[in-house]
Amino acid sequence: MRFVDAEDGSPAITGLTRSLEEDHCTLRWIWPSGIDAVYIERMAAGQSADGFGNKGEPKLYTRAEYKANNGYQTRIEGIGIVAFTVYAYQEGDGGPLLIQQANRENRIEISAGRAKIHYSVMSKSGLFRKFKTVQIQVTAEVPIAKDVLCYVKKQGGYPANKEDGMAYPFVAPFDAGKNMLPAIEIGKEDYVRLFFTDGKTYGQLYELISV
Incomplete structure (x- = not known):
């Protein structure tokens, strides 16, 4: 043949x-x-x-x-x-x-369908501190490569998309199930959200849900 x-x-x-x-x-x-x-x-x-x-x-x-x-x-x-x-x-x-x-x-x-990725961003700040501590939790139905997601930081409000702030890559892949990431410090008026690094490509494979 x-x-x-x-x-x-x-x-x-x-x-x-x-x-x-x-x-x-x-x-x-x-x-x-x-x-x-x-x-x-x-x-x-x-x-x-x-x-x-x-x-x-x-x-x-x-x-x-x-x-x-x-x-x-x-x-x-x-x-x-x-x-x-x-x-x-x-x-x-x-x-x-x-x-x-x-x-x-x-x-x-x-x-063939999209795998769900749930994420949450938890923050703590003291009354007189200039910074706050943020911890991101990602729960995925399947293993996810590190370059699928990024987090975006914006001052004064939550970013609306990947370009609406400063984007940062993740340094390790995500396992299927719950992934608790190391805590990071950001400014007290900064806000963080997760986005796909390439929405057109990864949006066909995964559904990103904020909880």
Whole structure:
């Protein structure tokens, strides 16, 4: 089995869509003329490799199965983004061929759900002290890399976003469960909140909740 790049006139998968009902997903697409089977690849979005050796879990799926099931049905579990690629399947002189499409119309991404990250910021200050002590607690459903989150400090009020104050990185990853971080000292009029370092990327994987 080998990949070949699509050329003008090559059979191409088009109209790839998905429908979700709880954790059940159905993929549908338009079959090109003369193609009676496809290979469906499932992998975590962002993974890449040449060939199936290091890629998802390829599955041969026939037009007859598609018709009987009104599409391709699978379950979506866990968290993160799952990518499906549907390759037109042909028999070549040297064996089976899978058509790679540069237009990526044969690829679709689906959110498998977001893991919850709860956090709280506790502070203590003395009447005559210029500083207050702050302790952050993070409770995560799954392990979290240290560069997913940052804390932002702002004088005079709580920051509204990552850019609304001074952002600081965390120096260690977070375990699944409760993480009590070392106490820090900040100004008496400073306020702290947690944010994603990259909201567009990590907001698809996690839900950040202040408690």
